[in-house]
Amino acid sequence: MTVKNIMIVGVGGQGTLLTSRILGSLTMAGGYDVKLSEVHGMAQRGGSVVTFVRYGEKVAEPIVEEGQADVLIAFERLEALRYAHFLKKDGALIVNDWRIDPMPVVIGAAKYPEHILEALEKDHRVYKVNATKEARKLGNSRVFNLIVLGIAAQHMDFTKKQWYDVIEKTVPPKTVDINKKAFDVGYTL
Numbered sequence: 001m002t003v004k005n006i007m008i009v010g011v012g013g014q015g016t017l018l019t020s021r022i023l024g025s026l027t028m029a030g031g032y033d034v035k036l037s038e039v040h041g042m043a044q045r046g047g048s049v050v051t052f053v054r055y056g057e058k059v060a061e062p063i064v065e066e067g068q069a070d071v072l073i074a075f076e077r078l079e080a081l082r083y084a085h086f087l088k089k090d091g092a093l094i095v096n097d098w099r100i101d102p103m104p105v106v107i108g109a110a111k112y113p114e115h116i117l118e119a120l121e122k123d124h125r126v127y128k129v130n131a132t133k134e135a136r137k138l139g140n141s142r143v144f145n146l147i148v149l150g151i152a153a154q155h156m157d158f159t160k161k162q163w164y165d166v167i168e169k170t171v172p173p174k175t176v177d178i179n180k181k182a183f184d185v186g187y188t189l
Contacts, residue, residue, distance in 0.1 A: 003054055003056035004071075005054050005064040005068050005088075006055075006069065006071045006156075007050065007051070007052055007053075007083065007086050007087075008020055008023075008052075008053070009049070009051075009072070009073070009074050009075070009079040009080070009082070009083045010074065010075030010079055011049065011075065011076050012047055012048075012049055014075040015075070015142070015144075016051055018145065019073065019145050019148075019149055020051035020053055025169065026158055026163065026166040029162060029165065030055075030162065032056060033056060033057060033059045034054070034059065035052075035054045035055075035059045035062035036051065036052065036054075037052040037062035038051045039051070047102075047103075064086060066086050067086065069086045069088060069091055070091050070092070071156070072086060072087045072094070074093065074095045074096065075098070075144070075145060076099065077097060077098065077116040077117060078100070078102065078113065080093060080095045080116065080117075081120060084123070084124060090125070091124070092155045093120060093124045094128075094129075094148055094152045094155075095127070095128045095129075096128075096130070096131040096132060097117065097129060097130045098131070127189075129148065129186065129189055131144035131145070131186065135147055138178060138181055138182055138185070139178070140178050143179055143181075146183045147182045147183070147185045149183060150185060150188075150189070151186040151187070151189055160187065163187075164180060164183075167180055167183060
């Protein structure tokens with residue numbers, strides 16, 4: 001198997017790091033060599049957070065180069081736009097159709113770009129979902145990341161049972177059921 005490159009991008013507090021831990025555990029349980037890398041930036045202040053998960057028979061380094069991501073998981077529209085250049089030509093871009101204004105927009109120094117998803121769809125294979133809205137329907141808006149991950153799972157070679165096993169071992173025990181439900185929502189979209 002050639003090395004698979006997954007990139008997860010979002011804003012601090014969106015569960016980017018938890019998602020990378022789930023992916024890392026899943027790929028290790030699948031018997032692959034795995035490398036993870038996390039770039040926090042200004043995560044605690046709502047800044048950009050980027051994580052890389054690379055897996056295969058032998059992985060030399062943790063960083064995904066521009067144009068090499070097989071799957072780019074974005075928890076926010078602007079983050080998808082900011083990092084889309086990392087995606088391969090035939091890669092999958094999974095986007096939570098949600099807006100979080102960065103500080104320059106909040107203070108009026110910049111404008112939030114219009115029509116982000118439409119622009120991305122011109123050059124990329126985009127799978128979009130308002131996962132935050134779907135998570136609220138489940139009664140817990142914080143599990144939106146598992147909905148997005150459920151969509152991404154359709155572009156990876158692991159069984160639903162393997163995903164469930166890792167979710168059960170990775171998320172806090174009292175949230176296992178809601179996280180599995182959220183994963184199912186994304187997995188069936």
